[in-house]
Amino acid sequence: MTTQCSDLIDLVLTAWQAASADIREIEGGVAWYPGTHEVLLRCSQDERDDNTGHRMWTDTKVVVGANLDDPKCRAKLASYASLAPTFCLEFTPADVRGKYGLPNNGEIDFHTSVCVYAEDKSWLASHFATVSLLSVILAERSAPLIADDIQAKSHSNRFRFSAGKSELDGILFADQGLVEAAKEPSRWTAVDEFEGVAEQYGKNDLCFGFGDKNGLTLEVPFGSDTALIRQHTDIPHPVFGNGLLTTIQLPIFDSAAETEQTCIWLNFMSTRSWTDSLIAGSWHLRQSRGDLFSPAYGTFVPNAMYREGLATRYALWSISLVRWAKSIFWNHLENAKMIDILTARYGRQTE
Numbered sequence: 354m355t356t357q358c359s360d361l362i363d364l365v366l367t368a369w370q371a372a373s374a375d376i377r378e379i380e381g382g383v384a385w386y387p388g389t390h391e392v393l394l395r396c397s398q399d400e401r402d403d404n405t406g407h408r409m410w411t412d413t414k415v416v417v418g419a420n421l422d423d424p425k426c427r428a429k430l431a432s433y434a435s436l437a438p439t440f441c442l443e444f445t446p447a448d449v450r451g452k453y454g455l456p457n458n459g460e461i462d463f464h465t466s467v468c469v470y471a472e473d474k475s476w477l478a479s480h481f482a483t484v485s486l487l488s489v490i491l492a493e494r495s496a497p498l499i500a501d502d503i504q505a506k507s508h509s510n511r512f513r514f515s516a517g518k519s520e521l522d523g524i525l526f527a528d529q530g531l532v533e534a535a536k537e538p539s540r541w542t543a544v545d546e547f548e549g550v551a552e553q554y555g556k557n558d559l560c561f562g563f564g565d566k567n568g569l570t571l572e573v574p575f576g577s578d579t580a581l582i583r584q585h586t587d588i589p590h591p592v593f594g595n596g597l598l599t600t601i602q603l604p605i606f607d608s609a610a611e612t613e614q615t616c617i618w619l620n621f622m623s624t625r626s627w628t629d630s631l632i633a634g635s636w637h638l639r640q641s642r643g644d645l646f647s648p649a650y651g652t653f654v655p656n657a658m659y660r661e662g663l664a665t666r667y668a669l670w671s672i673s674l675v676r677w678a679k680s681i682f683w684n685h686l687e688n689a690k691m692i693d694i695l696t697a698r699y700g701r702q703t704e
Contacts, residue, residue, distance in 0.1 A: 354381060358396035361409050361469060361478050365394060368482035370524055375513055386513040387522035388493045390414055394485075399468070399627060408627055409478070410466030411485040413440075413492040419459035419505040422447055426503045430461070431613050433499065434620070434635035438590065438598060438653035440465055440488035442635045443620045459505055463488040464624045466632040476660075483658055484633045490528050491592070493521065528593065534657040535594020539586035542566055546664045547584060558690045560672060569668060572694075573675045576686030578604035579694055580675040584664055593655040599667045601650040601675060602639060605683065612638040612646040619648060619678060628677045630670040650674065 362382055375386045382395030391414045399406040420426050421444055434442045441464040450457055465485040469477050496507040513522075534540075541547075547564030555562030555571050561579075562571035567586055572579035585598040605615070619636040634652030641647040650671075654663060679686065689697075 354396065355398050355407075357407055358382075358398065358409075361396050361407060361474065362394060364475070364478035365409070365482040365485070368479055369486060372522075374516060375522065377512075384512075386510060387489065388513065388525050389507070389509045389521075390489070390492050390496060391508075391510040391512070392489050406468055406470045408466060408468050409481060410464065410624070410632075411488065412443075412624070413463040413489050414460070414508040414510065415463050415492045415496045416461040416500050416503070416505045417459055417508040418500075419444070419461055419503050421445075421457070421459055427613060427617070429503050431616065431637060434616065435637040435639070435649075435651075436591070437463075437635040437637075438651040439484065439491065439593070439633055440635070441620050441624060441632050443624045444617070446614075446617050446621055449621070460508065461499075461505075462624075463492050464620075464632065466624065466628075468627060468629050468631075480658070480660070480663075481631070484631070486524065486527065487593070487655075488633075490525050493525050531593055531655050531657045535589075535596070535655060537595060537656055539595045539597060540656045540659040541584075541597045541664055542586045544661070546662070550665050550668050554668070554672075558692060561691045561695065569664070571668060571672070572691070573672055574688040574691055574694060575604050575675065575679055576683065577689050577694065577697075579691075580604060580679075582668065582671045582675065584668060590653045590655065593653065596653055596655040596658070597664055597667065598651060598653050599664075599671055601671050602641070603648045603675070603678060605647055606642050606645040607647075608644075609638060609646050612648060615682065616648050619650075619681070622681055623674075623677075626677065626681070629673040630677065631667070632674075648678070 371385050376383050385392040385394060393412045396407055396409045443464045444461045465488050467481045500507045547569040550569055551562045551564040554560055560571055560573050569584040571582040581602045583600050588598045589595045616636040616638055623632050634650055636648055636650050638646040639649035
């Protein structure tokens with residue numbers, strides 16, 4: 354592990370206030386035991402040419418023993434994924450298990466990851482620590498419910514309690530500090546950031562969009578069509594209240610079954626790829642055209658995590674994520690220019 358990776362991991366552990374007794378070293382990082390679930394925090398250097406960034410990620414072990422070959426189980430997991438805008442709900446696709454002879458242990462993880470460059474190291478490590486902590490908190494509370502619903506087992510680990518501790522780490526109740534801020538209107542409605550994003554990044558052949566005080570809409574070329582990116586200030590999180598919701602919808606239309614498989618693969622690949630983005634949400638199917646469905650993605654930032662410029666960063670991460678998704682499954686599609694897409698759609702040029 355590089356010195357830079359060690360530094361990034363130390364920054365996250367410090368933000369988590371993780372006690373040394375609750376940590377053990379693993380290959381590429383550390384395992385943390387704040388409660389009944391194991392949290393793996395790892396880091397690796399970008400191995401692409403001429404790049405100096407690092408990818409940092411967490412995997413929280415949530416459920417084991419799920420029958421992932423059962424369509425009913427996968428359908429329930431797909432519904433959970435649509436409600437998971439603070440983490441990626443991830444498991445290994447059946448064809449990957451078959452090809453590589455991997456055990457079918459029915460393991461489901463909550464995953465978060467981020468690509469970090471030197472200029473963003475300090476603030477982004479702190480932001481990632483908070484984002485990933487939300488997934489750990491939700492795992493602690495929802496694992497028994499998910500396990501019961503899909504007839505599996507909560508993936509519990511006794512490391513913390515075998516050392517004589519009888520209570521959860523107090524950091525797992527940190528979300529209680531979000532409650533008051535969650536009741537306020539979205540803090541992003543009080544700034545002019547959305548208009549600025551549209552003006553700076555949404556007036557060219559690579560992206561088109563508009564914004565006002567309530568949100569942002571961007572379109573990114575995706576073959577002859579566009580992927581739709583939106584930022585909402587009026588859709589609260591069911592647990593964390595008001596804030597900023599960023600969504601993506603791809604212009605790929607298929608049956609529910611095929612789209613479900615596509616989303617499983619997108620989630621699986623996003624946990625193992627350099628996406629040049631923050632992964633703190635799940636790909637899920639969304640009904641789009643009649644009986645057809647599209648892959649969609651959502652990620653949420655609570656009010657208490659407001660930071661100047663954060664909406665801009667989430668918009669840019671979403672653009673990167675669209676381009677990454679296209680490169681994984683639809684690289685054969687040749688992107689049209691934005692002006693040509695809009696002209697074909699509206700029959701005239703759009704300023």
